[in-house]
Amino acid sequence: MKKRIFTIAFTAALVLSGRLSFAQTNTPLTLQQCVETAIANNLQVRQSEYQAQSDKVTYQQAKGSQLPFISGNINHGINQGRSIDPFTNTYANQQINFANYNINTSITIWNGSSIRNNIKQSELAAKASEMDWQQAKDNITINVILAYLQVLNGQEQLTVAKNQVAVTKNQVDRLEILNNNGAIAPSVYYDLKGQLAGDELTVINSKNTLESSKLALAQLMNVPYNATLQLESLSNQLTPTLYDGTSENIYQAASQQLAFIKAAELRKQSAAKRLLTAKAQLLPTLSFNGGFGTNYSSVANRQELLGTTDVATNSYVNVSGSKLSVFAPQSNYQTHKITYGDQWSNNLNSSLSIGLQFPILNGLQAKSRVNQAKIAEKRTGFEAETTKTQLKQAIDQAYINMNSAFERYQALARQLDEFTKSFKAAETRFNAGVNTSVEYLIAKNNVDRTNANFVAAKYDYLLRSKVLDFYQGKKLW
Secondary structure (H helix, E strand, O other): OHHHHHHHHHHHHHHHHHHHHHHHOOOOEOHHHHHHHHHHHOHHHHHHHHHHHHHHHHHHHHHHOOOOEEEEEEEEEEEOOEEEOOOOOOEEEOOEEEEEEEEEEEEEEEOOOHHHHHHHHHHHHHHHHHHHHHHHHHHHHHHHHHHHHHHHHHHHHHHHHHHHHHHHHHHHHHHHHHHHOOOOOHHHHHHHHHHHHHHHHHHHHHHHHHHHHHHHHHHHHOOOOOOOOOEOOOHHHOOOOOOOOOHHHHHHHHHHHOHHHHHHHHHHHHHHHHHHHHHHOOOOEEEEEEEEEEEEEOOOEEEEEEEEEEEEEEEEEEEOOEEEEEEEEEEEEEEEEOOHHHHHHHOOEEEEEEEEEOOOOOOOHHHHHHHHHHHHHHHHHHHHHHHHHHHHHHHHHHHHHHHHHHHHHHHHHHHHHHHHHHHHHHHHHHHOOOOOHHHHHHHHHHHHHHHHHHHHHHHHHHHHHHHHHHHHOOOOO
């Protein structure tokens, strides 16, 4: 027990220290590390794992019902006063020490295949629980991936916002010199200072969004929040290309790959076996029974004949007027206690029987179980079909969202290119004193806004693509 307590405490210390060091590390974390940490720490995943283990034990128990039931009984006791002598089965008025030893067995020979169907039902239920466990891991995996991409999006949005501040700051510094020398109207200088304050506010908002994304990722991984958390970039996946596949192809793959689809189908099959099990309980049960036992009594004894002598009795005979006593033979015995070992072997007994049990009336319990099993079969069948329908609807919607995101990304890429050219021209004209600050700020705001939208569209498309990859069971990193 001490060793076990030490092992548990040591393991808990390692897990805790690992989670703390994980949260405090400054080394960029990979997507795979984040996913593995989340799976190891997530509550829903653990609960699904324990349920799968519990259902597996239930399955093992169902298989064990094929084996004989064997029980042993050892009974030692003392009787005081008038009681039945277990050796002679007669009354004795004395203290009796007694012991009984019995072994009994029973095995079901036939019960309408109830045992076999129950085993299959439990096996299918255990497999369904394993699929639920896998689905819990899949769910946390896709959620971590989406949260991971949100952090990367937040980091890139923050970089864009800081670049906007740098561009505006350079203009403010240049205009400050011109304003101090009276070379420009003060309104031009203060317009740019106002723009700088707005850009700095965008940086603050971007930082807040980024930290919120880090917090969401930490919560999924079930680790303490760390403001210095750094993630490894997915540079090889950040160039969106047109997604390969149709919604129908994706659905066909998903219906074969996703664990929750398999779980629903397994539960449907398990419910069908449950119905067969319930129906079998309406049939007779044929069983074989056997027993073996012996007993002991402290008053058990045996009589040993020592010899026979003639002993005068109260009777007499009259012979010629003389009374002569009548003698009768009398056997002399010596009492010996029967030893424990002799009683063990002498009192051995055994029994064999075959029984046939007919269910006649049990308060409608068997009939109710059949009706409940029929309802369960219909429910699980409907749930399996509904799950497939909902999956098809979700894939269709995800596919539409993916196409829309890709088209929006392409449109913003073109718009960013045009606004970048427009801004460069406006900046050149503004620096030359040809454009007004209003024209310059309009051009700058256009390119800044489009740049932020372009980054958001890029990650939005990646998110949609990862969802479709998840449906098909593709590798997500």
